[in-house]
Amino acid sequence: MAAPTCVVAGVGPGNGAAFARAFAREGYRVGLIARSRITLDPLAAELPGSNAVTCDVREPREVEGAFAQLRASLGPINVLIYNAGAGAFEDLDRATPESLESAWRTNALGLFAATRAVLPDMRAQHQGSIIVIGATASVRGGANFLPFAAAKAAQRSLAQSMARKLWPEGIHVAYVVLDGVVDLPRTRRAMPDKPETFFLKPDAIAESVLALVRQSPQAWTFELDLRPFGEKW
Numbered sequence: 001m002a003a004p005t006c007v008v009a010g011v012g013p014g015n016g017a018a019f020a021r022a023f024a025r026e027g028y029r030v031g032l033i034a035r036s037r038i039t040l041d042p043l044a045a046e047l048p049g050s051n052a053v054t055c056d057v058r059e060p061r062e063v064e065g066a067f068a069q070l071r072a073s074l075g076p077i078n079v080l081i082y083n084a085g086a087g088a089f090e091d092l093d094r095a096t097p098e099s100l101e102s103a104w105r106t107n108a109l110g111l112f113a114a115t116r117a118v119l120p121d122m123r124a125q126h127q128g129s130i131i132v133i134g135a136t137a138s139v140r141g142g143a144n145f146l147p148f149a150a151a152k153a154a155q156r157s158l159a160q161s162m163a164r165k166l167w168p169e170g171i172h173v174a175y176v177v178l179d180g181v182v183d184l185p186r187t188r189r190a191m192p193d194k195p196e197t198f199f200l201k202p203d204a205i206a207e208s209v210l211a212l213v214r215q216s217p218q219a220w221t222f223e224l225d226l227r228p229f230g231e232k233w
Contacts, residue, residue: 003029006031009063011083016083018205023081029074031052034052051074053070064117086107107152128171129213130171130174131174131209135179138156156175172220178200180231
């Protein structure tokens, strides 16, 4: 039996790389998607049998082409992890139509296009997992997070609508709300006074995503909040 395939859309040095490594350890062939090859090439070299393609998820035609390439090299796609989540952190006075649209295209339109790309494989197998990596902004819009919060709220609503449609078809759609600061070199530099326990660890996030994929259809999770134990909420 061929190994299953997981595609991570939105691969960076933190969560995206952690997802790829975690699923590779579980025996998955891994497809990697990002806008540049800076993270893609070293990660693809690290993970035997993986394949990496560049794609701007804001452009549906690029998304369609990227998934076609990955399918041709890796086979039918069993798991999609949608980790693309960029957006401007601006308030009402500083936000622009362009920043609002760009955030929406990254978070919502990209998810829509990626899901449409993997659905034929999952429907043919009558099973699959689509895990969307969200943020607290999806449920609470901060004053200085207008483009990002609006886009994440749209993404969460889209994922919920997808889940209600696809769960009866055997396809598990889940939304992961990350409530906290992810442990990255840039966040450490920006917050040098914060203790180790303050940060969300990418490897721990990846383990929780693996657990979602392993769930029985008789007890599926739609929304999962992840935060460090010391986070105030």
